[in-house]
Amino acid sequence: MAANTDFIIQEVKNQRMNKIAVKGMAKFVSTVSVALFTLVTATQALAQGDAAAGAEKITVCLACHGQDGNMSQIANVPKIGGQNADYLLKQMNDIKSGVRAAPLMTGMLNNLNDQDMADVAAYYASQAAPQGAAEPEKVALGESLYRAGNADIGVAACSACHSPNGQGLASAGYPALSGQDPAYTELQLRAFRDGVRNNDDAQVMRSIAARLNDAEIAALASYVAGLR
Numbered sequence: 001m002a003a004n005t006d007f008i009i010q011e012v013k014n015q016r017m018n019k020i021a022v023k024g025m026a027k028f029v030s031t032v033s034v035a036l037f038t039l040v041t042a043t044q045a046l047a048q049g050d051a052a053a054g055a056e057k058i059t060v061c062l063a064c065h066g067q068d069g070n071m072s073q074i075a076n077v078p079k080i081g082g083q084n085a086d087y088l089l090k091q092m093n094d095i096k097s098g099v100r101a102a103p104l105m106t107g108m109l110n111n112l113n114d115q116d117m118a119d120v121a122a123y124y125a126s127q128a129a130p131q132g133a134a135e136p137e138k139v140a141l142g143e144s145l146y147r148a149g150n151a152d153i154g155v156a157a158c159s160a161c162h163s164p165n166g167q168g169l170a171s172a173g174y175p176a177l178s179g180q181d182p183a184y185t186e187l188q189l190r191a192f193r194d195g196v197r198n199n200d201d202a203q204v205m206r207s208i209a210a211r212l213n214d215a216e217i218a219a220l221a222s223y224v225a226g227l228r
């Protein structure tokens with residue numbers, strides 16, 4: 001009988017302990033959830049650029065890229081207005097850290113922190129995309145390579161990643177090529193081919209450009225300028 005009572009008392013104690021443990025666990029879990037939520041929100045806040053704030057931070061960019069990002073008075077300065085923000089931000093980070101060589105931009109990004117860079121990327125992304133024109137005699141070769149690639153030499157169709165109208169794929173950070181200054185596009189394709197530009201993840205552009213000859217590069221650069 002006594003043993004039985006002891007057993008019941010022990011059982012009640014155990015249940016109390018369990019309740020306390022469960023309560024403690026619940027509190028712990030909710031603390032962790034709050035911490036995680038705060039972390040996620042903070043990360044999102046950092047990655048989200050504010051275009052209006054960015055407009056106040058482009059003073060040093062104006063001389064070369066202009067207010068709308070598409071002033072192209074200077075040879076080989078890319079048009080960046082309307083380009084997707086993820087691509088712009090990746091390039092700014094790569095240029096700032098020296099992963100992508102851009103001698104004319106030396107020091108230009110030094111006074112911008114991560115949030116400033118995201119803001120500036122959002123600002124230029126919010127501008128109108130440029131429009132250009134292709135040279136008629138380069139369209140046939142450019143179009144066929146752009147849309148179908150060349151299975152014989154292992155060149156993938158550019159349209160698969162840069163989209164049929166050359167607007168790129170913003171969600172993946174693949175750049176728009178349409179309306180870009182052909183001299184700049186040509187320079188980049190040569191730089192990928194020669195390995196001078198090597199900041200493309202998984203060598204995606206180097207492996208393609210390595211198989212293109214000068215005439216094909218010139219045709220592609222002209223063709224994409226006219227896409228819209």
Ligand code: HEC
Nearest residue numbers: 060061063064076077078080088091092102104105108120
């Ligand atoms: C003195 C001229 C100059 C100034 C000022 C300048 N840039 Fe550039 N920028 C260039 C040139 C030239 C390139 C192309 C580099 C190359 O040949 O690879 C470039 C490339 C870029 C790219 C890559 C574009 C692409 O399509 O890959 C971005 C983004 C960019 N600049 C943003 C900026 C921002 C933001 C500022 C201001 C904080 C700025 N630049 C200031 C000349 C300039």
Ligand code: HEC
Nearest residue numbers: 156157158160161174175185188189199200201204205220
């Ligand atoms: C598998 C996807 C893929 C294919 C196919 C592809 N590209 Fe790209 N391309 C990219 C990515 C990603 C980048 C950005 C690399 C980086 O991070 O700097 C890029 C960058 C570029 C740039 C530099 C843009 C700038 O503003 O500096 C040019 C020019 C370009 N590609 C042209 C082409 C052409 C022409 C073809 C077809 C012959 C092609 N690409 C095929 C994914 C692709």
